[in-house]
Amino acid sequence: xxxxxxxxxxxxxxxxxxxxxxxxxxxxxxxxxxxxxxxxxxxxxxxxxxxxxxxxxxxxxxxxxxxxxxxxxxxxxxxxxxxxxxxxxxxxxxxxxxxxxxxxxxxxxxxxxxxxxxxxxxxxxxxxxxxxxxxxxxxxxxxxxxxxxxxxxxxxxxxxxxxxxxxxxxxxxxxxxxxxxxxxxxxxxxxxxxxxxxxxxxxxxxxxxxxxxxxxxxxxxxxxxxxxxxxxxxxxxxxxxxxxxxxxxxxxxxxxxxxxxxxxxxxxxxxxxxxxxxxxxxxxxxxxxxxxxxxxxxxxxxxxxxxxxxxxxxxxxxxxxxxxxxxxxxxxxxxxxxx
Numbered sequence: 487x488x489x490x491x492x493x494x495x496x497x498x499x500x501x502x503x504x505x506x507x508x509x510x511x512x513x514x515x516x517x518x519x520x521x522x523x524x525x526x527x528x529x530x531x532x533x534x535x536x537x538x539x540x541x542x543x544x545x546x547x548x549x550x551x552x553x554x555x556x557x558x559x560x561x562x563x564x565x566x567x568x569x570x571x572x573x574x575x576x577x578x579x580x581x582x583x584x585x586x587x588x589x590x591x592x593x594x595x596x597x598x599x600x601x602x603x604x605x606x607x608x609x610x611x612x613x614x615x616x617x618x619x620x621x622x623x624x625x626x627x628x629x630x631x632x633x634x635x636x637x638x639x640x641x642x643x644x645x646x647x648x649x650x651x652x653x654x655x656x657x658x659x660x661x662x663x664x665x666x667x668x669x670x671x672x673x674x675x676x677x678x679x680x681x682x683x684x685x686x687x688x689x690x691x692x693x694x695x696x697x698x699x700x701x702x703x704x705x706x707x708x709x710x711x712x713x714x715x716x717x718x719x720x721x722x723x724x725x726x727x728x729x730x731x732x733x734x735x736x737x738x739x740x741x742x743x744x745x746x747x748x749x750x751x752x753x754x755x756x757x758x759x760x761x762x763x764x765x766x767x768x769x770x771x772x773x774x775x776x777x778x779x780x781x782x783x784x785x786x787x788x789x790x791x792x793x794x795x796x797x798x799x800x801x802x803x804x805x806x807x808x809x810x811x812x813x814x815x816x817x818x819x820x821x822x823x824x825x
Contacts, residue, residue: 487536489519499703511537517544525636526557531564532584542594549598558633559607559614560593565625566618578602624761630655630752639763641774642667643677647787648685650757651801653743659702661688675774677783682790690736691715697739738811740795741803749819754801757788798824 488508493500506516517540527533527542546553564582566572574581578596580603582589596604606617611633615626627634632655639646645664652660663685667674672681691711695702698715708714712729720726747756758764759779767778792799796807802820803813 487540494701497701497703499701501701501703505536505540507537507540511535512541515541515544517541517547519543522635523553523557526554526561527590530557530561530636531590533587533590534585535587538587538590542590545591545594545598549594551594551598554635555610555633556594556597558627559597559611560590562611562614562622562626563593563603563607564589566622569625571618571620571622571625572603576603624765627760627762628656629759630756632656634760637664638768638774639759640766640768640779641777642674643779643783643787644672644674644681644684646759646763646779646784647677647681647791648689650759650784651685651788651791653740653747656760660692661685662692662702662705663688675777677779677787679786679790681787682792682794685791686794689740690733693736693739694732697735734811737795738813741807741811741813742816744797744801744803745813745816745819748802748823754788754799757801759784800824 488506490504491500492502492504501520503519504516505519507513515537519540523543523546524539527539528536533539542557543553545551546556560582561584563572563577564584564586567577567582568584578601580589580592580596582593593604593607596602597607598604600608606614610628610631611626612628612631615623629649629652634649634656635658637645637658639649642664644667645658648661648663649656649658654660658664666672666684666688672684691705692702694712694715695705698718705711710729712732716727716729716732719732764779764781764784767776768774788801789799792801795803796810797803800823802823804824805814805817805820808814808817808820
């Protein structure tokens with residue numbers, strides 16, 4: 487196996503990792519590898535053969551599949567099979583137990599072609615669980631229909647809150663607060679007030695960075711984030727903007743996304759976590775043993791987040807907040823939904 491790292495011009499934080507299989511099975515296969523697809527096809531599926539992991543990633547590129555979601559869908563199927571929810575007849579002769587590298591390879595192809603069992607998995611684990619039934623929803627690792635990424639939310643309480651409230655589902659990159667948990671900036675095993683403000687502030691900064699079309703890895707280069715971003719915006723556009731005005735713009739972005747979800751019928755009940763995160767404590771020995779996010783803990787942190795955003799206990803932006811952000815034209819979305 488040969489690997490190398492690529493990056494954008496002049497970037498000091500190159501993130502494009504490429505792997506080329508030099509010998510053995512799938513010789514000549516080359517794919518971009520990063521933490522999440524390596525996790526999704528590797529430990530998440532019990533696979534330790536790097537050649538099969540790289541090949542699965544390459545197949546996803548060929549089929550136009552998201553590798554993280556595909557790996558999560560395959561591990562979901564493996565879980566269903568090992569718990570007796572799917573028979574061999576349901577699986578086109580594939581034996582998808584955890585650690586079966588041949589099953590991994592076959593299932594990526596099935597999903598890419600929407601053949602057999604792949605048809606059930608091709609729209610993600612939420613839809614797959616609805617098709618399979620038999621309490622399989624408890625095994626489906628997703629939030630708002632988006633599969634989880636490679637962070638155990640049971641022992642990363644700030645990241646758990648961020649994932650629950652993220653407008654697009656289980657996306658750790660909406661706020662990046664998993665880094666604060668992992669660095670020990672907060673007690674990652676404790677749910678407490680104040681986490682809502684942390685998530686809110688980090689969501690706002692990353693919403694601006696996305697809007698600037700700047701790499702998220704650049705976040706760590708800003709000493710004073712809003713102030714530095716204001717200077718950057720003013721220098722590039724010639725339009726003077728203050729840190730406060732940018733902060734308001736960031737809130738407007740997140741609130742607009744929330745309004746879209748409200749319009750589409752999502753409620754506080756959708757700001758939640760996978761069943762396993764809330765019901766199966768970490769069994770492994772170590773500092774996180776027994777960690778789980780209870781409903782009471784999640785409710786406390788969600789209330790705190792909504793309060794930080796100036797939203798109601800049901801997660802609805804008030805008419806006053808919409809007016810403050812210049813979004814009063816969308817007030818009809820929340821009318822009739824307020825308590």
